[in-house]
Amino acid sequence: MIDKTFASAEAALADIADGATIMIGGFGNAGMPAALIDALIAQGARDLTIVNNNAGNADGGLAALIAAKRVRKILCSFPRQTDSWHFDRAYRAGEIQLELVPQGTLAERIRAAGAGIGALYTPTAFGTLLAEGKETRRIGDRDYVLEYPIHADYALIKADRADRWGNLVYRKTGRNFAPIMASAARCTVVQVREIVELGALDPEVIVTPGIFVKRVVRIGSSLRKAA
Amino acid sequence: MMKKLDRNQMAARVARDIPEGSYVNLGIGLPTLVAEHLPKGREIILHSENGVLGVGPKPAPGREDEDLINAGKEPVTLLAGGAFFHHADSFAMIRGRHLDFAVLGAFQVSVAGDLANWHTGGADAIPAVGGAMDLAMGAKKVLVMMEHLTKQGESKIVERCSYPLTGARCVNRVYTDLAIIDVKPDGLHVVEMVEGLAFEELQRLTGVPLKRLATAA
Numbered sequence: 115m116i117d118k119t120f121a122s123a124e125a126a127l128a129d130i131a132d133g134a135t136i137m138i139g140g141f142g143n144a145g146m147p148a149a150l151i152d153a154l155i156a157q158g159a160r161d162l163t164i165v166n167n168n169a170g171n172a173d174g175g176l177a178a179l180i181a182a183k184r185v186r187k188i189l190c191s192f193p194r195q196t197d198s199w200h201f202d203r204a205y206r207a208g209e210i211q212l213e214l215v216p217q218g219t220l221a222e223r224i225r226a227a228g229a230g231i232g233a234l235y236t237p238t239a240f241g242t243l244l245a246e247g248k249e250t251r252r253i254g255d256r257d258y259v260l261e262y263p264i265h266a267d268y269a270l271i272k273a274d275r276a277d278r279w280g281n282l283v284y285r286k287t288g289r290n291f292a293p294i295m296a297s298a299a300r301c302t303v304v305q306v307r308e309i310v311e312l313g314a315l316d317p318e319v320i321v322t323p324g325i326f327v328k329r330v331v332r333i334g335s336s337l338r339k340a341a
Numbered sequence: 342m343m344k345k346l347d348r349n350q351m352a353a354r355v356a357r358d359i360p361e362g363s364y365v366n367l368g369i370g371l372p373t374l375v376a377e378h379l380p381k382g383r384e385i386i387l388h389s390e391n392g393v394l395g396v397g398p399k400p401a402p403g404r405e406d407e408d409l410i411n412a413g414k415e416p417v418t419l420l421a422g423g424a425f426f427h428h429a430d431s432f433a434m435i436r437g438r439h440l441d442f443a444v445l446g447a448f449q450v451s452v453a454g455d456l457a458n459w460h461t462g463g464a465d466a467i468p469a470v471g472g473a474m475d476l477a478m479g480a481k482k483v484l485v486m487m488e489h490l491t492k493q494g495e496s497k498i499v500e501r502c503s504y505p506l507t508g509a510r511c512v513n514r515v516y517t518d519l520a521i522i523d524v525k526p527d528g529l530h531v532v533e534m535v536e537g538l539a540f541e542e543l544q545r546l547t548g549v550p551l552k553r554l555a556t557a558a
Contacts, residue, residue: 141391141428142405142414144528167428194469205467217390218432218475225429237478238436241509244470286408286425287391293427317550321427 118280118330121154126303126329130154130268133165133186136225137264137295138176139271145288147305148300149333151171151175154270159208164226167217167291169193169201170308180204180292191217210315216244221294226242227263227312228297228326234261269299273322276306280327281320289321297324312328346518353378355444355486356517359385363441364434366390366476367409371486372444388440392470394433395423412472420488435472435479443460443480447515449502452549454512454524456485457504461537470507477508489517490545496548498522498529520542520552530554 120126124138126149130136134155140146155178164185169192170177181200187275188210195202204210214225216238226234235258239245249260271292274285282304284292309332348371359365366388367373376398387396389411390505391422397418400449403465405416419425432495436442449457477483487497498515514532515522520543521533530552532555534543540553 142410144391144410145408192469192471202467207467212467216470216474216481217428217435217472221428221432222436229502231357236436238475238545239480242474244474282490286406286419286426287389287393288454289425289427290392294429316378 130159133161133265137165137266137269139190150270152296163187165189172197174234187211189213223260223264224298225294227265266299269295269302276330282322305333365442368445373381395420440480443476444484447485455504456507456509460505482513485515489519
């Protein structure tokens with residue numbers, strides 16, 4: 115019997131090694147797998163490369179992982195925010211490397227990794243600082259920049275509901291990077307509010323099929339939401 | 342005496358030009374204000390790059406949902422007919438030329454339509470780009486909304502951008518608190534000026550050559 119459910123976030127992350135590349139879903143608090151990030155902090159792996167849209171907010175989640183000096187490098191589109199003080203300090207102290215990637219290019223490089231694409235040409239960033247040193251090519255009447263896929267050892271994401279095969283549905287804008295990160299990582303770990311019986315998720319609305327998912331942990335929800 | 346537009350008047354002016362049926366992305370900051378001025382009864386679908394089409398107004402206090410936010414990470418609502426999707430699909434809509442308009446703020450716009458809005462280039466500045474470069478290169482029409490002059494009184498419409506570019510030759514039209522200016526292959530065309538502003542005065546303030554449309558008020 116296939117059963118991808120794990121009893122705890124700790125058990126689901128136990129084998130993460132130092133130096134791993136980890137994608138973390140979420141855009142702001144929406145879709146952020148807070149319980150998995152807390153477990154990663156407790157687990158102790160260091161020298162990590164993190165892929166996320168941002169570089170942490172306030173003092174929790176990814177910001178706490180950075181504050182604990184566990185992140186060697188981050189790939190993101192928008193590190194600087196009013197409450198990104200832990201990243202700002204680490205960056206200015208030279209403790210963390212930043213690879214700044216336009217948001218759509220970040221998404222497409224992740225998608226490409228999951229889809230087995232070797233590289234991609236995008237018009238985004240042509241003629242800007244973020245294309246400096248990169249191969250470019252004119253195709254038809256437009257100029258493009260060559261970009262490579264982003265693969266990861268682990269993806270930590272949040273979904274709303276799952277079944278034991280790892281099929282997932284999300285909630286509102288909490289979906290954001292999760293489906294593409296799930297496809298781009300060797301081992302995708304999902305925190306969900308609820309685990310349901312096989313067949314309970316409508317196959318017409320499953321967003322991430324279980325083939326992209328290795329481990330599922332039920333965390334429940336502490337979310338503030340409209341009734 | 343010329344009557345500069347305030348932020349709400351600028352937003353209302355942009356909103357007036359967005360036709361029924363348009364798919365529109367409003368950038369963070371000043372452009373977000375355009376949503377509040379879209380004419381009632383005109384169906385316009387707002388896109389937010391974190392994965393929403395059909396963004397609705399702000400929720401009533403106490404009705405916020407942490408899972409329903411816009412690209413500025415502010416709580417929003419969803420209109421009937423709205424949809425959620427993941428980031429690669431969201432940017433396929435942008436990069437794949439499906440969005441009719443992107444309305445973006447700017448530090449500078451050049452005569453050639455180059456846009457600078459993401460980075461001051463300062464040695465101590467931490468750069469952050471988000472979706473700005475994708476929107477600049479992807480939307481069918483890029484509208485810029487900005488004050489005409491810096492706080493020091495320098496024109497933000499320039500011969501060449503001194504700040505790092507967001508995109509080259511991507512801006513179609515600029516809405517400022519003084520004028521509306523189209524960026525065309527043969528230069529900048531003034532489409533509209535605020536009441537009480539003479540073309541010669543706008544030309545003096547702007548510094549780079551402007552052409553005057555026969556119809557400009």
